[in-house]
Amino acid sequence: MIFFTKGSNRDDIMAKKNMLHIAAAALIFCFLCTASSFADTVTATADMVAGVTNVFSIEFYTSEPAKVLYSTSVPFTSMDPTKTFCYADGRSDSDGKSDVGILCRTNLGQVWYLKVNASTSSPDFNLANFKYYLGQPWNRTRNATADGTLSQASAWNSIPTSLTTLYTAGQFDKNNLAYGTLATFSFAINPAGMTAGRTYNITITYTMTTAQ
Amino acid sequence: MKAYMNMKRSAVVAIMALSAVIFVSGSTAEQATQDMYATVTINKVFSMVLDNALIDFGYAQPGDTIELKTSSYYNEVKCQANKGTTWHLKIAVMGTITGPDGNPVAPEIFKWQVFDSTGDGDPVKDWTPFSATPKVAYTSGQSDMAGREALVRFKYKLDLPKDATGGNYRVRVLYTMTDNP
Numbered sequence: 001m002i003f004f005t006k007g008s009n010r011d012d013i014m015a016k017k018n019m020l021h022i023a024a025a026a027l028i029f030c031f032l033c034t035a036s037s038f039a040d041t042v043t044a045t046a047d048m049v050a051g052v053t054n055v056f057s058i059e060f061y062t063s064e065p066a067k068v069l070y071s072t073s074v075p076f077t078s079m080d081p082t083k084t085f086c087y088a089d090g091r092s093d094s095d096g097k098s099d100v101g102i103l104c105r106t107n108l109g110q111v112w113y114l115k116v117n118a119s120t121s122s123p124d125f126n127l128a129n130f131k132y133y134l135g136q137p138w139n140r141t142r143n144a145t146a147d148g149t150l151s152q153a154s155a156w157n158s159i160p161t162s163l164t165t166l167y168t169a170g171q172f173d174k175n176n177l178a179y180g181t182l183a184t185f186s187f188a189i190n191p192a193g194m195t196a197g198r199t200y201n202i203t204i205t206y207t208m209t210t211a212q
Numbered sequence: 213m214k215a216y217m218n219m220k221r222s223a224v225v226a227i228m229a230l231s232a233v234i235f236v237s238g239s240t241a242e243q244a245t246q247d248m249y250a251t252v253t254i255n256k257v258f259s260m261v262l263d264n265a266l267i268d269f270g271y272a273q274p275g276d277t278i279e280l281k282t283s284s285y286y287n288e289v290k291c292q293a294n295k296g297t298t299w300h301l302k303i304a305v306m307g308t309i310t311g312p313d314g315n316p317v318a319p320e321i322f323k324w325q326v327f328d329s330t331g332d333g334d335p336v337k338d339w340t341p342f343s344a345t346p347k348v349a350y351t352s353g354q355s356d357m358a359g360r361e362a363l364v365r366f367k368y369k370l371d372l373p374k375d376a377t378g379g380n381y382r383v384r385v386l387y388t389m390t391d392n393p
Contacts, residue, residue, distance in 0.1 A: 054379070
């Protein structure tokens with residue numbers, strides 16, 4: 001408490017002014033003292049960058065040779081000309097096997113297409129007699145049926161003679177690393193019109209592409 | 213009369229002696245004292261400097277693990293404070309990691325650790341996944357609080373998942389030095 005003796009009006013004013021000055025000085029002092037005890041924070045930033053290489057590959061699946069029998073060559077060495085439907089060597093009805101496995105791997109995050117076409121160096125061979133069977137592919141990373149779409153229902157269809165899309169990738173196929181999507185093919189030949197003892201060559205081209 | 217004269221002479225001598233004392237005392241050196249107050253203000257220091265603001269892992273295959281500078285550190289943060297309070301150096305990512313398909317990527321694929329420090333504080337030397345929440349990488353020691361410069365050196369690692377989408381990944385790293393616990 002501060003007491004002022006009653007004096008002249010001017011003395012009162014001066015006293016009040018002094019009191020104000022003292023209070024202001026005290027406030028500034030307190031502020032300065034307190035300011036030095038405030039928490040301090042300083043920051044800096046850096047950019048962190050990394051590049052992941054693109055993977056877009058196709059290969060023959062050879063990891064299960066007992067189930068997927070062939071890769072670059074599918075032999076038909078014992079065809080019975082009396083039949084209209086001949087499997088490749090070592091194959092039979094409903095044997096649970098396949099002739100060729102095509103493994104497609106990508107991390108592009110884009111829709112891709114598996115396309116096939118066939119050609120022959122034997123002009124008298126009718127490619128319409130060369131049949132293929134493609135079941136719904138298998139996503140090996142998810143260990144589940146692939147979520148893409150077959151262009152034709154699974155059946156014995158004639159091999160296309162021009163580049164034709166057989167399978168369109170689904171959402172999970174767009175990035176199917178690390179193990180990829182496996183498409184398994186089986187083949188069969190109708191030997192009608194073929195000459196016994198003669199060798200026929202058929203070339204099948206598999207293409208994985210993002211171009212529709 | 214003679215006695216009176218002797219008394220008068222004695223009085224004069226006494227007066228002269230007193231006057232001499234007074235005179236002598238008046239001529240002694242004057243001495244005055246005055247207090248002087250010296251104020252020394254030590255400026256507060258609380259600063260941090262980062263020496264390399266680009267953490268570049270280059271290109272990697274899906275499934276790869278890349279450690280930048282395996283036998284050394286990648287960048288260092290120079291911290292200095294003299295407030296006498298414990299401070300922390302924290303590290304975090306700002307926002308989400310932008311992947312090539314625009315989808316957010318878990319920041320845990322990037323990791324950090326403190327390689328070493330010149331201070332007397334407590335560094336985190338374990339590999340620690342990045343997160344959006346700042347994590348303490350270094351806590352100051354006694355010398356660090358008293359104004360001595362402390363260099364905190366960081367290493368970084370990238371653990372790419374096997375199904376990493378191809379393309380570029382980018383994120384901003386935030387370093388924070390604070391005495392706010």
